[in-house]
Amino acid sequence: MNSSGQPVYQSVANDIKKMIVKGEINPSDILPSENTLAQSYNTSRVTIRKSLRILEQGGFIYSWPGKGYFVSEPEHDVFTLVFNEEGRAHDIAYKNVTVIIPDPEVQKALNFTAPNKAIKICRVIKQDKQPLAFDVKYLPYDKGTPIIETELNYAVFPEIAAAKSAPFAFYTKMEITAELPDDETANILRCEKKVPLLVVTRRFIDQSGKCIGYGKVSMLPSYGPLKAHSGYHHDKSAL
Template structure:
């Protein structure tokens, strides 16, 4: 199957950047030149260039043209799914609690709400081959009439929990990753009887108006988690 012309323009320019033919700061051929080279309309060329801009390969200066972007050498993209990572995948979940709580001062601050607002608390355990590998806590803003289906919650990822109230594509996500020593409650749930560090992943989800919709904290056993990222 032949690729659309605008995608051929995208891939060809990407290849030239990757192979060093085009270097950071170099000018991209003009829309007219690209149109003549690929036998494409100016609209088609602009569609391809817009993709390159959105993906961070080039930038545009009005009246001057398009140029190769300086790469962000310290920027990595991590694909995160609390049910799967590079070492193992979750094959069983156990729902420990679903309840409506009043937030303490810290949680209210994280969710940017007052302390008299209801919050849904969800606690779960994740298992791999019969071993508890992660202790998972989610806090969702309670909305009147919001369905709480325990069977669905038990196996859902954090974004999926909010999909009934916020379109998945409208969610903005923030991720924080750090190491922590487990407290006695988490040790008990994860069957930890010796010194073992946890990898903690915090997720905060925002709606299209940039308002927090929920906070998730997952505590992984250090011997059952590995996150990987790649530069773009």
């Protein structure tokens, strides 16, 4: 710890970050060596390395063994987006849960080689009794791992999928499109067929590459936009 109550490695990292954010050092500029910094800040090389590691993780610098540390080019095109159905704490009403043989598009998504049964879960997301979004999910129907309907009342997709394997054992691919509603969707969302919907399609994928879940959320304009952010949102305190 130093006088300001924060660890030495943190204040060193903030120091250097400040210079980068203010533009005092710029992409492709080289930083002083670890040993030089250790002397300047009157600390050990290990502590300086910890500071530099923080800046590296943050995307501000990179190291080139044998040469030194350099300021990175900023990445302004990588965004972080948070998406889940409960995000806005709406009322969620189940439409129905059925076991069906899905249409070819869904069969393909679920990697069915032959026509097979799937669990189809339909939900309507509402606010003030107005429908906001329509949510359909499909899971392969395995007799081995039964899913009880009452479980579904509060379960969301990741949790359902997790019940079928370890919770860290899958990842999700998302696609976002703009679409017009089909008859069923227009009917459920009580909207006209010319209303543009924001559609999020998700595939839950196993470590072995198998698709263990497929879902589609169709959102009315009243649902609001999907929000994402990118880049370097620093604490003002640190600057």
